[in-house]
Amino acid sequence: MEVTVNISGLRELEDALASLGPKLAKKALVAGLRAGAAPMVEAAKAKAPLLAVATKNRAIGELRDSIGVTTKLKGERATAKIGPLRTKGGSNQEAGMWGMQEEFGNRNQAAQPYLRPAFDQEGQHAVDEFAKVVTAIIPELAKK
Numbered sequence: 001m002e003v004t005v006n007i008s009g010l011r012e013l014e015d016a017l018a019s020l021g022p023k024l025a026k027k028a029l030v031a032g033l034r035a036g037a038a039p040m041v042e043a044a045k046a047k048a049p050l051l052a053v054a055t056k057n058r059a060i061g062e063l064r065d066s067i068g069v070t071t072k073l074k075g076e077r078a079t080a081k082i083g084p085l086r087t088k089g090g091s092n093q094e095a096g097m098w099g100m101q102e103e104f105g106n107r108n109q110a111a112q113p114y115l116r117p118a119f120d121q122e123g124q125h126a127v128d129e130f131a132k133v134v135t136a137i138i139p140e141l142a143k144k
Contacts, residue, residue, distance in 0.1 A: 013131060016138045024141040028134050030071050033080040036130030037069040040082050043118035049102050058095075063102060066095035083115055 017025040048064040066084040073079075086096030105111030 028137045029078045032130040032134035033071045035133035036126040037080045037082050039122040039125045040118050043122045044115050047114035049112040063095045063099050
């Protein structure tokens with residue numbers, strides 16, 4: 001599941017980023033995305049279900065410990081994905097795969113949401129942190 005959040009009303013910030021040029025604007029955006037994602041990552045980790053007992057394929061806290069953020073910039077679109085990080089070529093036994101089963105449940109287990117509640121709790125804080133960090137870093141980058 002992917003949740004898309006469009007941030008509007010930051011026209012001055014957008015103009016300031018454009019004045020930096022693409023390379024420096026990218027640095028500012030990545031810093032902002034990571035800062036904005038941090039509150040949601042921490043909330044998701046706190047809400048992630050823990051196994052009562054380790055199994056052959058899963059350690060206690062493995063899902064919680066796998067939660068992180070990846071960023072991607074393509075054209076004028078900046079994306080931060082928050083959740084269990086997957087490895088390339090990973091198996092269906094890694095947290096990035098079975099974490100979805102925890103979030104939404106399946107016919108054998110009830111849902112134990114942790115990502116959506118983290119988003120609901122920290123979404124506005126994330127937007128505020130993004131704007132704060134990008135606003136603070138622009139003057140530093142403009143000096144370069």
